[in-house]
Amino acid sequence: MGDNTVQAIYVPSTETRQQPKPHTVYGVQVKAAVQTWQVWKRYSDFVKLHDQFLSIFPQSPPPQPLPARRIFPPTFSDAGRVDERRRGLENYLRAILSSRDDRWRQTDLWKDFLGTPKGRGVNTFTSESWLDEYNGLTAITREVRSLVNKRSTHIARNEISAAHNCTVQAKKQLITLSSRLSQLDSTLSQLDDMAEGEERRRQDMLATLKEERDTLMTLVLSAKQQQEQLFQRQETEAHVSDADEKKKQDQASLLPHQKRQNSTIGTGRAFGAAAKQRAQETQVTRGLDNDGLLQYQQQTMQEQDKQVEQFSTLLARQKQLGIAIGDELEVQNQILDELDHDVGRTAMKLKFANKKLATIK
Numbered sequence: 001m002g003d004n005t006v007q008a009i010y011v012p013s014t015e016t017r018q019q020p021k022p023h024t025v026y027g028v029q030v031k032a033a034v035q036t037w038q039v040w041k042r043y044s045d046f047v048k049l050h051d052q053f054l055s056i057f058p059q060s061p062p063p064q065p066l067p068a069r070r071i072f073p074p075t076f077s078d079a080g081r082v083d084e085r086r087r088g089l090e091n092y093l094r095a096i097l098s099s100r101d102d103r104w105r106q107t108d109l110w111k112d113f114l115g116t117p118k119g120r121g122v123n124t125f126t127s128e129s130w131l132d133e134y135n136g137l138t139a140i141t142r143e144v145r146s147l148v149n150k151r152s153t154h155i156a157r158n159e160i161s162a163a164h165n166c167t168v169q170a171k172k173q174l175i176t177l178s179s180r181l182s183q184l185d186s187t188l189s190q191l192d193d194m195a196e197g198e199e200r201r202r203q204d205m206l207a208t209l210k211e212e213r214d215t216l217m218t219l220v221l222s223a224k225q226q227q228e229q230l231f232q233r234q235e236t237e238a239h240v241s242d243a244d245e246k247k248k249q250d251q252a253s254l255l256p257h258q259k260r261q262n263s264t265i266g267t268g269r270a271f272g273a274a275a276k277q278r279a280q281e282t283q284v285t286r287g288l289d290n291d292g293l294l295q296y297q298q299q300t301m302q303e304q305d306k307q308v309e310q311f312s313t314l315l316a317r318q319k320q321l322g323i324a325i326g327d328e329l330e331v332q333n334q335i336l337d338e339l340d341h342d343v344g345r346t347a348m349k350l351k352f353a354n355k356k357l358a359t360i361k
Helices: 043-056 079-098 108-114 127-156 160-188 196-262 274-280 290-360
Strands: 006-017 023-032 036-042
Touching: 006 079, 006 127, 023 043, 023 079, 023 127, 036 043, 036 108, 036 127, 043 079, 043 108, 127 160, 127 196, 160 196, 160 290
Parallel strands: none
Antiparallel strands: 006 023, 023 036
């Protein structure tokens, strides 16, 4: 794979490592025509690359300067300065990649820095960058497990929307993990100069990582069942509450009839033409005195208010379901995009293999 296949470069993340002493490394993601890989670099690696460029092209420095080195206070101790340096390093690499002058990109220094393979087919990892990628995937598993724990907390608090958001984010991370883990597995046997014992050790590392991925996948998929159970429980509680409220209303409706039995039949009401108005009364209002009618009207208004409130609650639940469906569609679309990408990559590999077969024939 030649350098002209590199399409984009990102520096999206950083990590703090303790060996040989505490330091920050920057994850450089390289997107090529066929696949994507990642290498981890210290700030000193960028400085070394920049100095080598200056020694080779003293009259033509790279188009973007490196972010300045801080002696005091050090960048390592400040998360804001680390992120500022990360953006500066990303701009530095992107400027070289997008420059019309390709003199820096044609050097072996640039290709070695990005981990671009030389005459090794589709493998894009060195022994060191393979371990860096493995550490990056391990960090993703920790993040997914953290999301699972947060989701459990939201479920315990009956926070359906927040729990669903955690599930969606975890699914996205697992999609990325599965794709990159498959690539890491397929390239292990192609690494150069690796002892048999070291290869077996890395196979065991991959097996452990796959088990962790499968466990997390099971936990994330179980989230949907837990959320559905929570929603059903809320629906049941709402129905029980409505039934209790209906029972109270039925009991309250008996009071006017009791008053009617205790009141004198001749008690009048200001209906105008009494006979005509009595003919238009319903069975509920017939026989109620003025106080009973007022109480009935207030009860009717309260029932209408409760119906409006229940309708609003139903709309809110429908909104939550709509948001959940939209998030699920987004995840499915991402899965389809990943599948389309894998199909395209496989087609490229087949085309490359067919060319080699044609050359052999």
